[in-house]
Amino acid sequence: MFPIGAVERDTGIGRDTLRVWERRYGFPVPERNSKGERVYSDGQVRILQLLKRLLDQGMRPGKIVGLKESELNMLAQTLQAKQVGENTNPRLDELIECVAYHKTHRLWALLEQTLIQQGMKSFVVDTIAPLVYMIGDKWAKGELKIFEEHFLTRQLTLFLDAVISKMPVNIHSNSVLLATLPGEHHSLGLLMLEGLLRERGLSVINLGTEVPMDQLTQATEQYQVKSILLSFSSAYNTNGLRTELIELAGRLPDSVSIYVGGEGVKRMRKMPAQIFFQKSLQEVADLEF
Amino acid sequence: MFPIGAVERDTGIGRDTLRVWERRYGFPVPERNSKGERVYSDGQVRILQLLKRLLDQGMRPGKIVGLKESELNMLAQTLQAKQVGENTNPRLDELIECVAYHKTHRLWALLEQTLIQQGMKSFVVDTIAPLVYMIGDKWAKGELKIFEEHFLTRQLTLFLDAVISKMPVNIHSNSVLLATLPGEHHSLGLLMLEGLLRERGLSVINLGTEVPMDQLTQATEQYQVKSILLSFSSAYNTNGLRTELIELAGRLPDSVSIYVGGEGVKRMRKMPAQIFFQKSLQEVADLEF
DNA sequence: AAGTTTATTTGTCTAGGACAAAATGTATTA
DNA sequence: TAATACATTTTGTCCTAGACAAATAAACTT
Numbered sequence: 001m002f003p004i005g006a007v008e009r010d011t012g013i014g015r016d017t018l019r020v021w022e023r024r025y026g027f028p029v030p031e032r033n034s035k036g037e038r039v040y041s042d043g044q045v046r047i048l049q050l051l052k053r054l055l056d057q058g059m060r061p062g063k064i065v066g067l068k069e070s071e072l073n074m075l076a077q078t079l080q081a082k083q084v085g086e087n088t089n090p091r092l093d094e095l096i097e098c099v100a101y102h103k104t105h106r107l108w109a110l111l112e113q114t115l116i117q118q119g120m121k122s123f124v125v126d127t128i129a130p131l132v133y134m135i136g137d138k139w140a141k142g143e144l145k146i147f148e149e150h151f152l153t154r155q156l157t158l159f160l161d162a163v164i165s166k167m168p169v170n171i172h173s174n175s176v177l178l179a180t181l182p183g184e185h186h187s188l189g190l191l192m193l194e195g196l197l198r199e200r201g202l203s204v205i206n207l208g209t210e211v212p213m214d215q216l217t218q219a220t221e222q223y224q225v226k227s228i229l230l231s232f233s234s235a236y237n238t239n240g241l242r243t244e245l246i247e248l249a250g251r252l253p254d255s256v257s258i259y260v261g262g263e264g265v266k267r268m269r270k271m272p273a274q275i276f277f278q279k280s281l282q283e284v285a286d287l288e289f
Numbered sequence: 290m291f292p293i294g295a296v297e298r299d300t301g302i303g304r305d306t307l308r309v310w311e312r313r314y315g316f317p318v319p320e321r322n323s324k325g326e327r328v329y330s331d332g333q334v335r336i337l338q339l340l341k342r343l344l345d346q347g348m349r350p351g352k353i354v355g356l357k358e359s360e361l362n363m364l365a366q367t368l369q370a371k372q373v374g375e376n377t378n379p380r381l382d383e384l385i386e387c388v389a390y391h392k393t394h395r396l397w398a399l400l401e402q403t404l405i406q407q408g409m410k411s412f413v414v415d416t417i418a419p420l421v422y423m424i425g426d427k428w429a430k431g432e433l434k435i436f437e438e439h440f441l442t443r444q445l446t447l448f449l450d451a452v453i454s455k456m457p458v459n460i461h462s463n464s465v466l467l468a469t470l471p472g473e474h475h476s477l478g479l480l481m482l483e484g485l486l487r488e489r490g491l492s493v494i495n496l497g498t499e500v501p502m503d504q505l506t507q508a509t510e511q512y513q514v515k516s517i518l519l520s521f522s523s524a525y526n527t528n529g530l531r532t533e534l535i536e537l538a539g540r541l542p543d544s545v546s547i548y549v550g551g552e553g554v555k556r557m558r559k560m561p562a563q564i565f566f567q568k569s570l571q572e573v574a575d576l577e578f
Numbered sequence: 579a580a581g582t583t584t585a586t587t588t589g590t591c592t593a594g595g596a597c598a599a600a601a602t603g604t605a606t607t608a
Numbered sequence: 609t610a611a612t613a614c615a616t617t618t619t620g621t622c623c624t625a626g627a628c629a630a631a632t633a634a635a636c637t638t
Contacts (some may be wrong), residue, residue: 005621010501016590035597037622062587145504150497161447183298208439212299215434239589269632279377294590304623324628326591351618528620558601
């Protein structure tokens, strides 16, 4: 039995949101403890996690909050079919399997092999990216334990890091700045981008996650970069993002271009004028800086 | 100018706490936007971050919330003197310097050299641990940019990971489970423990961060471990932790021992009877399983 | 089909009170 | 002196019900 704060932590759905959902859609209606405070059940948390996942994919609360668990699972099913349906890469299942038995060695061997076969670009676009999506999906459906998810994510990070650190650096090329804004702590997206761009011979400065805006502007000046790339995972809360991006663009000189990409910004309708939206990794890979 | 939600994210201090501080201690008193909502200044956020740091070290809100920034800085000064005062390891400064110029190569060389010189145990206890503390301290004082902190933390993680993966595995030994509870995402503590324990020939299963309790109990059964070690960083919110630990102990068979350690639990006065509190890495290193 | 206006949906914030868990202070016992 | 038990203060989290603007969808115009 979880108090509302724990539910917020475990689902990523804010306290106020949980309360207002209860008022508006009649779900989730938790029990109350002796103090009169909400206490949520395991099952409710499970459903909320699935809901979060679906909302992150672009669905709307009014349509899905309140549906039965079976109906939500159906939705998740059809959604997954759309996302990785056409990607019939048989290696993906093989890779995911490795986690179940903690086969670190086999995992690395497979990754190495796939990288050599596909080359960096295709490796990132057609293997790592869909793999990351599948991991999130399997977690939301309860098919993967949290530490299995962590294990896989960590191994991917280590592998990419190892590979990237061996790539040659081109000092004379234009520098590209990579970062995520505060609130976004997924670093894999940045690593994928770093791989793609450095393969093209670009000089990349990866600032990492949760970089405050003032430090972004500082770094832009300090390193004299002309392009900034911001990554947003599907879990990112886009509320107020538009305003923030406009402010960022205003603070930077016009000669600096701001690119944004990732599942998290796909669902945004209108992008501010000065911001260049990248709708896929592929597009970034082909980008002319 | 930051709304209260952004301040919560950037400082780790809850919304309700911020409001109740304003009521009780008269700080922080933010301005109001046209909607009548609180908007906090850069400076206020800076002070709040410093406050958080001091509270994490065991100080009490009633004594320090409301003090001037200069007074807080004094407190931080004396506190640091206590923490790393006696540790006159000259290498630490050398290591921290590497971040300022992004000297990855030199950093790794220094780490490698120190590891060989000190051996795993002393390396973890006398170099990595104080280094991690100093990084946090310098960040709180504004002497380190957020991405410099990230860079250093990431490099330490990569280095430890690389070293640990090369250590021999002793299958026949007792297994020890390593994890953090939900809400704690610092993984460096776990890595340090893993290094210490595996050096002693123990078989370690590192589940990673934010492992829900039910999965802890599951894993305990599945892997037939007799010891669980939980790590808590200074940023961990211990509210309600005691109750949680008692529940965990109740769910596990008596033959399983639960150990807890880290800055985050140092400030807890009374530990539940079944839980073994480890007051330092040194103590864990000497622990008889 | 693309842009503009209107309507609906949705998340975040407000106030001031309440209460139990944790920490501190004080008295009592071994 | 040190450990234990009890009383007091401190402190974080949760409560209600309403409000409002930003984001999105729907309707309308060009």
